[in-house]
Amino acid sequence: AQSVTQLGSHVSVSEGALVLLRCNYSSSVPPYLFWYVQYPNQGLQLLLKYTSAATLVKGINGFEAEFKKSETSFHLTKPSAHMSDAAEYFCAVSGSGYQKVTFGTGTKLQVIP
Amino acid sequence: DAGVTQSPTHLIKTRGQHVTLRCSPISGHKSVSWYQQVLGQGPQFIFQYYEKEERGRGNFPDRFSARQFPNYSSELNVNALLLGDSALYLCASSLDPSPSENTIYFGEGSWLTVV
Numbered sequence: 001a002q003s004v005t006q007l008g009s010h011v012s013v014s015e016g017a018l019v020l021l022r023c024n025y026s027s028s029v030p031p032y033l034f035w036y037v038q039y040p041n042q043g044l045q046l047l048l049k050y051t052s053a054a055t056l057v058k059g060i061n062g063f064e065a066e067f068k069k070s071e072t073s074f075h076l077t078k079p080s081a082h083m084s085d086a087a088e089y090f091c092a093v094s095g096s097g098y099q100k101v102t103f104g105t106g107t108k109l110q111v112i113p
Numbered sequence: 114d115a116g117v118t119q120s121p122t123h124l125i126k127t128r129g130q131h132v133t134l135r136c137s138p139i140s141g142h143k144s145v146s147w148y149q150q151v152l153g154q155g156p157q158f159i160f161q162y163y164e165k166e167e168r169g170r171g172n173f174p175d176r177f178s179a180r181q182f183p184n185y186s187s188e189l190n191v192n193a194l195l196l197g198d199s200a201l202y203l204c205a206s207s208l209d210p211s212p213s214e215n216t217i218y219f220g221e222g223s224w225l226t227v228v
Contacts (some may be wrong), residue, residue: 080182100158
């Protein structure tokens with residue numbers, strides 16, 4: 001079974017500061033890892049996904065994440081936060097093939113002007 | 114092109130009632146999944162359908178059921194509603210059920226409140 005743990009339910013950063021959202025995974029098989037963003041009253045949008053092709057994954061809106069097998073981590077980063085980045089971010093994991101996606105509990109990002 | 118569309122967007126039901134939620138996938142997508150997102154939590158997998166067959170079921174009671182139609186649209190049905198069923202119900206579609214190979218697109222959800 002796969003699971004993810006997101007550290008910190010709320011994260012606040014100043015506009016222009018580094019964004020770091022933490023995610024650790026647990027998987028008995030090589031995992032596929034995802035980061036999704038959810039804006040208020042909207043569905044989920046895929047930011048990026050790791051499918052073993054490269055450990056550093058670049059996504060939309062300037063976000064990227066690095067897969068570290070030794071640390072079982074897949075942290076999401078962005079060099080400079082923008083006000084429009086304020087949203088809730090979900091880390092998720094699945095196995096290969098026809099597998100369900102298991103989501104973490106989410107991290108709400110607040111960007112302070 | 115239209116994204117994943119869900120209806121209704123909001124509804125209020127009374128305990129014990131039945132609810133049907135509907136989802137139209139992106140054109141060409143044959144896989145539909147349903148997720149329940151309780152306030153303050155991440156989405157929880159309920160069902161996955163592909164080519165009109167159930168391909169996966171999460172840890173939900175038998176009060177929850179779903180089906181997929183020949184045009185690949187889907188319905189989620191919940192019987193004997195409980196207060197704890199209050200949540201955002203998300204539908205997602207993809208070309209096929211493999212999340213490693215395909216991007217999963219989510220609709221904006223149906224907000225269900227049970228009173």
